[in-house]
Amino acid sequence: MKFLSEYRDPELVKEYIQELHRITTKNWTLMEICGGQTHSLVKNGILDMLPEKITMVHGPGCPVCVTSVSVIDEAVWLAEQPNHILCSFGDMLRVPGSKKSLLEAKAAGADVRILYSPLEAVELAKQNPNKEVIFFAVGFETTAPANALSVVHAAQQNLLNYSILASHVLVPPAMEAILSDEANVIDAFLAAGHVCTIMGLEEYYPVAEKYKIPIVVTGFEPVDLLQGILMAVNQLEKEEYKVENQYSRAVLREGNKMAKDTIQKVFSISDRVWRGIGSIPQSGFEVNERYKLYNARLKFHIDIPFAEENKECISGDIMKGLKKPKQCPNFGSKCKPEHPLGAPMVSSEGACAAYYHYSSDTIAQ
Amino acid sequence: MCLAIPGKIIAITEQLDETFRKGKVSFGGILKEVSLYMVPEAIVGDYVLVHVGVAINIVDEEEAKLTFSYLKSMGEVEELNTPDSIKNNS
Ligand code: SF4
Numbered sequence: 133m134k135f136l137s138e139y140r141d142p143e144l145v146k147e148y149i150q151e152l153h154r155i156t157t158k159n160w161t162l163m164e165i166c167g168g169q170t171h172s173l174v175k176n177g178i179l180d181m182l183p184e185k186i187t188m189v190h191g192p193g194c195p196v197c198v199t200s201v202s203v204i205d206e207a208v209w210l211a212e213q214p215n216h217i218l219c220s221f222g223d224m225l226r227v228p229g230s231k232k233s234l235l236e237a238k239a240a241g242a243d244v245r246i247l248y249s250p251l252e253a254v255e256l257a258k259q260n261p262n263k264e265v266i267f268f269a270v271g272f273e274t275t276a277p278a279n280a281l282s283v284v285h286a287a288q289q290n291l292l293n294y295s296i297l298a299s300h301v302l303v304p305p306a307m308e309a310i311l312s313d314e315a316n317v318i319d320a321f322l323a324a325g326h327v328c329t330i331m332g333l334e335e336y337y338p339v340a341e342k343y344k345i346p347i348v349v350t351g352f353e354p355v356d357l358l359q360g361i362l363m364a365v366n367q368l369e370k371e372e373y374k375v376e377n378q379y380s381r382a383v384l385r386e387g388n389k390m391a392k393d394t395i396q397k398v399f400s401i402s403d404r405v406w407r408g409i410g411s412i413p414q415s416g417f418e419v420n421e422r423y424k425l426y427n428a429r430l431k432f433h434i435d436i437p438f439a440e441e442n443k444e445c446i447s448g449d450i451m452k453g454l455k456k457p458k459q460c461p462n463f464g465s466k467c468k469p470e471h472p473l474g475a476p477m478v479s480s481e482g483a484c485a486a487y488y489h490y491s492s493d494t495i496a497q
Numbered sequence: 498m499c500l501a502i503p504g505k506i507i508a509i510t511e512q513l514d515e516t517f518r519k520g521k522v523s524f525g526g527i528l529k530e531v532s533l534y535m536v537p538e539a540i541v542g543d544y545v546l547v548h549v550g551v552a553i554n555i556v557d558e559e560e561a562k563l564t565f566s567y568l569k570s571m572g573e574v575e576e577l578n579t580p581d582s583i584k585n586n587s
Pocket of ligand 1: 444457473
């Protein structure tokens with residue numbers, strides 16, 4: 133465990149932990165949605181400080197982890213076509229597709245570039261008029277405005293050699309999929325702070341109401357997470373179910389209007405296959421009719437067979453909160469960050485990788 | 498890749514029209530060109546939360562500094578040094 137003094141506000145951390153111990157009378161299972169939160173909970177040793185009655189399970193909020201095998205195959209196929217430059221966030225490169233990862237495609241000669249921003253990909257398209265530049269647009273609602281903006285920018289400059297492969301996923305439909313699963317064990321959610329910076333709170337009220345479940349929009353620093361957990365447990369103990377905003381310093385109730393408008397301009401809502409979970413209706417963004425010239429799927433007539441997931445990986449159970457990473461028989465043996473079998477072992481925001489790197493009990497194993 | 502990192506706008510570098518604005522943002526000394534499209538009211542000197550090259554919100558200065566030092570201590574600002582990132586011409 134870390135020393136208290138290492139935290140940004142050690143006194144507050146201490147206070148929240150004491151308060152949590154004081155108010156918790158029943159067993160509660162909470163799910164944090166965002167992979168950044170998972171990473172912070174594990175890395176900062178917060179799981180070890182919570183009362184025994186509180187169990188944290190780790191949700192599907194890591195875009196790297198939920199991008200399906202078939203979409204990785206699409207990206208690999210796009211990268212392998214002559215005269216193509218496939219651009220991606222770095223985390224995606226090691227995610228295994230059905231035959232290979234983008235990193236393996238790159239090693240075999242495909243032009244795959246790691247970029248910090250989709251806007252850089254638009255620049256790249258401008259600099260390389262004789263090449264097709266495709267951005268692998270993954271992410272949750274947080275990333276959607278940037279990816280949408282890249283399309284708006286490209287259209288405005290009449291760049292016809294730019295397109296995106298969209299694999300966007302949305303938080304509220306995933307929450308509903310988890311809650312309506314028969315095996316559901318979740319009593320409360322910590323919603324993802326930066327997702328709500330964009331989207332605001334509105335879409336969470338119906339979910340809280342329908343499933344009678346507390347939802348606390350929470351940041352990712354230790355004090356945020358502890359305060360978010362405290363707010364959720366407080367509601368649970370009082371049998372309340374409200375949407376609360378722990379992260380008001382970065383989240384307004386209405387979100388960011390410009391960002392939401394940009395998303396709406398470029399994307400429409402579509403069904404999406406989540407790796408490990410399966411298809412969730414109306415849970416993703418696809419480039420809409422108006423910007424179809426910028427949709428790589430249509431532009432290059434991608435037609436590759438649907439790929440089955442690796443059956444050895446139990447990431448679906450982990451992302452639904454039914455199992456912990458170390459309950460996977462492959463954890464740390466057949467599946468390690470250097471040789472990932474499944475996506476949650478790839479990104480540092482994936483639950484398996486977070487446990488592998490930081491959890492004291494796995495290190496002791 | 499999911500985090501937004503706070504930084505300070507030190508210059509407006511490009512203004513195509515009212516909305517298409519870019520600015521130079523300093524993340525504890527690391528400079529990046531950032532789109533200010535989503536934060537039309539932001540001005541030089543403001544602190545903004547930046548996610549994959551796009552500012553998504555204006556934040557309080559004190560708060561921005563604390564968050565940045567937390568992220569830095571956790572090694573979470575590495576993505577600003579993405580290897581293949583193309584050079585900006587500006
Ligand atoms: S340890 Fe590996 S194989 Fe097991 S669930 Fe995690 S990613 Fe999948």
